[in-house]
Amino acid sequence: SSRQHPKALQMTVFGMSDTLGQFGIDWSEILKKVSPDQIAVFSGAAIGNMDHFGFGGMMQSRMKGSRSSSKNLPFGLVEMSADFINAYILGNVGRTGHVVGACATFLFNLQLGKESIENGSARVVIVGGAEAPITPEIIDGFFAISALSDDKSMLELQSQLNEPSNKPNQRKACRPFGDNIGMVMGESAQFVILMDEDLALELGAKIYASVQAVASHADGFKSSISGPGVGNYITLAKCVAEASQQLGSKSLKNETYVHAHGTGTPANRTSESHILDEIAKVFGIKSWPVTAIKSYLGHSMAVAAGDQLTCVLGTWNKGIIPRIHSITETAEDVFDDNLNFLTKDKVEDPNFYKGAFLNAKGFGGNNASALILGPDFTFSQIKKRYTKKALKDYERKLENTRKSVLEYNENASKGAYNTIYKFNHEVLEGMHDLEITKEKIKLKGYKKSINLKS
Structure with missing residues (x-):
């Protein structure tokens, strides 16, 4: 039956199933300790599910001389990812929803999840998103606003840069902060599980990081609705100020880095680099490492910051910040007096960086930034708040969690995924x-x- 679902909903089922496998603790253990109304799910798309099983099929039906399916309308809705998680994976009756904010959507949901735990309305929150925008209509829309990297422009750019230009180099189609001509559409599904400290320790959950701050702001009055404004200066400044307070000025300057929005458009390279450079200057940061994962993955719209967050967790596991692989140097109009745009992988001890910043700039003035603190620093703070006995009990439970995660990953690497889809279940x-x-x-x-x- 999943073949009759929009692609993003298929990705939701697979992605959320994989997240639960990586979690390493059976969901029933959470239900034993948490009231049903204290579990929340915030996930969805920004543009909507626009392929022919969703809104696309509904919009195309009259032109094709056919009828819309009864599933096209509901399956096209932007929050349907959360709906599928509730109805077919978790059986969740707790809070649900989705905050749409163009390219900042994932961070809007992350902020909602963080606030829900802090105000006590939830103890466990699924934060995620799934977007599959590679459809003819959406491509036409972005092409009409000159946002995409197309073959003709790629060949012209390759010729200008003295690169081979007999055919488009699709591996370098997206060139954040370099000489560039546009972005590349991507598709992604990303999910994370947030929970309060007490529950994490009680369950023996593996703590990958902590969400210290998320800020979101609009741009104020605008001319073009898609043009950049002041909101992203505010969001990033708030998160950097929080890092200065939590980590200290020295650690901020030397042990943090940035995952930029980095779409690969000329407008982004100047506007976002100025934001990053100005904030770095104000806080005394001299050579702030900056990377942009869209050079590898393209722009997954609602899920973009989820791609960044997952990459951040990978850096704390492997000790590598991936470079902006598609450029060898920045463009002349990029602001970089206080920035170090990474054109080579940066390799450090996995726990070297204490914090990472995620940045998102979306159409309409949807701006958001987040400060994510690494597992080493996070646990150093947890130790201050719990007894030795509580921590010893946690380590014992954590060992079982690690074994479960290892077993799941070994099976998954062989293609044996434990996909969860509980249709008509209880x-x-x-x-x-x-x-x-x-x-x-x-x-x-x-x-x-x-x-x-x-």
Whole structure:
């Protein structure tokens, strides 16, 4: 049946299943310790599910002389990724939703997840996104606003740079912060699991990093709705100020780096580099490492910052910040007095960098930045808040988690993925499957009740 679903929803099912495999703890263990209403899911797309199984099929039906499917409209909705996770993977009855903000969408959802845990409305949050925008109509739309790297322009650029120009070099189609001509569309699904400290330790969850700050701001008055503005200066400055307070000025200057939005367009290379350079100057950073993962993956729209976050976690695992592989130097109009745009992989001890910044600049003034703190620094702070016995118990449980993750990865590397898709599984009905009193709601199949007392 998944063949009748939009591609992004197929990616959601696979991506979320993979996330749970990487989690290494059976989801039922969470349900034993957390009330059903304290689990939240925030995920979706920015443009929508536009292939022929979603909105695309609905829009095309009259022109083709056919009828729209009953699934086209609902399957096209931007929040359907969260809906599928709730309905077919987790059986979640907790909070759900999706905050759309163009290319900053993933960070908007990350901010919502962080705030939900901090205000106590959730203890576990799935944050993610899935977008598959490579369709003829969407390509036409981006081509119309001169945003894409096309073959003709690529050949002209390759000739100007004295590169072989007998055919387009698709591996260098996206050139963030170099001499460039446009972006490349990408497709992606990324998911992370957030939870409060107490629960993470109680479960023995592997802690990959912590979300210290997420800021999102608009641009104010604009001329062109797609043009850059002041909002991204505000978001990044707030996150860097937070890093200065948490890590200290010395660590900020020497042990942090940036995953730039880095779309590969001429407008982005000047506007974003100026933002990064100005913020670096204000905080006394002299040679801030900057990379841009879109040189490898293209622009996955809503999920773009999720691609960045996953790459950040990889750096804390392998000790490598991947270079901007498609350039050998920056363009002349790039601001880089205080920046080090990486044209070579930067290799350090995996725990060398204490923090990483994610940056997103979206159409319409949707700007967001995030400060992610590494596992080493994160756990050093956790140790200050828990007893030796609690930490020893955590390490014992963590060992079992590591074994489960290792086993899953070994199987996955052989193509044996444990894809979860629970269609028509333990469906709850209001007439028979819940008990409501003034104090609580008890759901069939859930150990914990939903508390109605304030």
